[in-house]
Amino acid sequence: MDAEVPPPGALVVLPVQGIGEVRPGDDLAGAIAAAAHLADGDVVVVTQKVVSKAEGRLVRVDPDDPEAKLRLAESEAVRVLRRRGDLVITETRHGFVCANSGVDLSNVDEGVAALLPVDPDRSARRLRDALVGRLKIAVAVVVTDTFGRAWRRGVTDVAIGCAGIAAVLDLRGTKDANGRELRATEVCVADEIAAAADLVMGKAARCPVAIVRGLSPGWWRESSVRAEVVRSPGEDLFR
């Protein structure tokens, strides 16, 4: 277990194996607590897919209807930003801008689609509260999904909900190494945590949970992806 304790200033990112298939109503916190060796100060990163499954955010789609997924994506959107073929870039009710409103057909049963959690920050808080209550240690939770980017190819995992750790860290007012004040340096650490976790999860393996261990205790606070990360249309230059 020594190798799982990061040296000072370092991080360890650990995949959590053995979660197994998650079904609506399952006790996800219980499954995570049983499969992971959680320590005080750990950030538990959980992919949207298992959160959505546990919360029953699954709907039937006709696998023979090529338009079914598109209609579902539109019904989950408050705005369609762009269309190309069977891809729509939408703004979801949460304010996320992503492909197909986050509706996902992979790693679910044939004829079923997984929708995003209704309130992923709340999902993260519930999971965090359940883990803390069960284990009596301080842990934070980040719920992630896989999003594309406007100007960069390839997808990366980002945070869609969080509890117990800063989503955006405000470094304005701190000084750089030359004593000059840093401007406009608000770092979305929740997204960086999501990305780090994805490096150990893989996409095809059934590993929907990872632990990020060793993050600064100064980052621990109540937080919300919706309040801190979602850019409002008013300050958005590209909607």
Place this chain on the structure above:
Amino acid sequence: MDAEVPPPGALVVLPVQGIGEVRPGDDLAGAIAAAAHLADGDVVVVTQKVVSKAEGRLVRVDPDDPEAKLRLAESEAVRVLRRRGDLVITETRHGFVCANSGVDLSNVDEGVAALLPVDPDRSARRLRDALVGRLKIAVAVVVTDTFGRAWRRGVTDVAIGCAGIAAVLDLRGTKDANGRELRATEVCVADEIAAAADLVMGKAARCPVAIVRGLSPGWWRESSVRAEVVRSPGEDLFR
């Protein structure tokens, strides 16, 4: 040192302390090799700032001229996408879409601005070749910068150059846990590596280098951010 060896399937992310101030013409590979305890299979993540300094990509700017940085950003751009106040979102010669063409006044001397490397993939290859030649072990290099995102608040570190490790990992054709073929799953692992490294670097501390240890050997190959990550204007929906 045991704690620096990740358990199977896990990652360790280590900050590299003691690089010190980097000046034009400095031997950056030598400084990294001296400060870091590199092991076979490590990915060395280096921020753009020290690469630009070592390569002499520094220009004078009049600190009393509020427009000087803006003019410099425009001169580094092939296209200005948006303007708001003293911020411009530009497309750089490399094809990156970012704020102010990556021109940066933090962590450099007063009256000096750091420009992006001319060819960050080449910078990464040179660093990798120098480290491999000196240490006789296989390492990969990712050069990073800090970019904003169209629809999400807060910045994250992304890859602007890489050598020796996949920038985008193509998982199309692989199967999900239900045996269904994954579609459109090209993961930009170079950006996820950059994000993971930033979690240990901090923005104000002088820690411009980190090591990501434990990545899959299957990801090692020749690569390029420009070829794999930069989205061409033709396939871009938001330019």
